[in-house]
Amino acid sequence: MTLDAEALSAIGRMAVEMAGLAGREMSAALGHALAVAYKPGRQGEATLRDPVSEVDQAVERLIRAHLAEAFPDHDVLGEEMTERPARGSPTVWALDPVDGTANFINGFPMFAGSVGVLHRGVPVAGAVWCASSHALRAGVYHAVRGGSLYFDGTAVAAAFNPAVRRRLGGFADASASRAPALWEPRRTGSAAIECAFVAAGLLEVARFEHPNVWDIAGGFALVRAAGGEIRTLGPDGWEVFESFGEGDPATWRRPVVLGRPEAVAELCRLSGEADRPEGGGAPLA
Template sequence: MLAHAGTIDAVAGFQIMAKPEATIAAGDLAQVEDLAVELARLAGAEIVNALGGLLTIRYKTAATGDELWRDPVSEVDHNVETLIRARVAERFPAHDVIGEEMDDRPARDHDIVWAVDPIDGTSNFINGFPMFAASIGVLHRGRPVAGALWCSASHALRSGVYHARHGGRLRFDGEDVTPRINPAVRTGLAGIPDAQPSDGGWDGRKTGSAAIECALTAAGILRVARFNAPNIWDVAGGLALVQAAGGDIRQHGEDGWRPFERFVPEATAAGVADLRFWRHPLVIGRPEAVQRMCGRPEFASQGPEAASKRPDSGALTRR
């Protein structure tokens, strides 16, 4: 259901309102969050069971010259996304799904889209480096309205699921999370794709997983995080967490850094517009930290084209 006065069409148990500012009603959104949490836990269980085994792995980009093999995909990525898609189709058959590993779109252009990354940080996962996540994000007309991220590491020093929905609180395995900043800590941590010993006063960290960094930013461990050109499945779930925690999100466009509102379909070279092709620089975090990061001169004019040509562009999706 959508909380809004206007024309109503029943679609898969939801009331779809005619006006663009309509939102999903609280009761239905709670069901969406519950399923997202279930799927994140399912993905986490599959990841844990497979960790340390001899996995079948392929690479989307082969090594050429001095370039490394990039974008690994394991059999677990594919299997987990298959499971997630089946559960979404069973519970909400009219909803669309955008997944990293499969191009299938069951309901293209539907108002509600599930953006799924079965393993964010696959390079970490296949090498046994314990920083990876399974990310489930739910969008309504491009706006993040729910997210659930199973993370291999957390503020609680254990794996678990960070989750939230629009209008709700950030939670970890069902318990409220209240980000706290210790005023005695003079130098806060920042997630940055091109980590340096000092990054404008921030103590930089590069985890290899955009989803992990979204979750840790929402939880207050990272005060700010910057992504050069993430894919929609990398951050859709995490942005819902950041918003629930009271954080700020900025997106870079032709007119510089502006508040993020929604994901907008991007056109390919063939002229086909699709949410799948959205890629823009983002900065997320506590409002004052985001303002400070976006105000840095070297990032003030950074656009997606420039980011994709940077020497560190291989880390853009934090695989």
């Protein structure tokens, strides 16, 4: 089964609608006392590093309900819930209802709602509601495969100013001692926002160590639409990203570099042999 233009357009519209829904729910919740819990670490130990709010769960529940009605034969992979309504479907919706939850529950305006759609492992649509943007307001960055990058329906063309000699890079560790000296390091606390900001030209490059698919699926579609490059770290070094493979995307976790092609090539070169994976995620198909 392939996606024709009409089906892709319908998916793209729904992705924008669902990202906007996430944004409205987050905006409405700001200023209220939220119920917050913390997920256990990988070994089951107590940790305060991975919070989840009542809004995370409520938004994912709402989005799942809409998708079940509109696309009952599509699978859904979400951060907060384990249900897979159509496991094995070639089309998978990857949802992160609140990306940057620690920022959100503290009222720090750097959080997002991310909706990505994969078809046979390839990102074909993405919509990311961001609490801030190049337009200095909240809104949805969105794109479908083969199309341009948009922000709330208006095309976005990233401006490149050659007078800026040191640009911004998004790094998990934003300390000057760890980030490459070619970029002024920034850490937003949200992979989805960093993908959107790369696509919009606010960050030149970003690196993620072991993201989950729901963190980046929507953002990958945005970066590709903006003409950016994506590379992942595989057994033979840094590879140009083609897809998450045709296996279960829930198992995919690899280091990622994305951004302007020249910047991606340089950051991967600087990373070198020190970044060889010790096990990594599943191989690409």
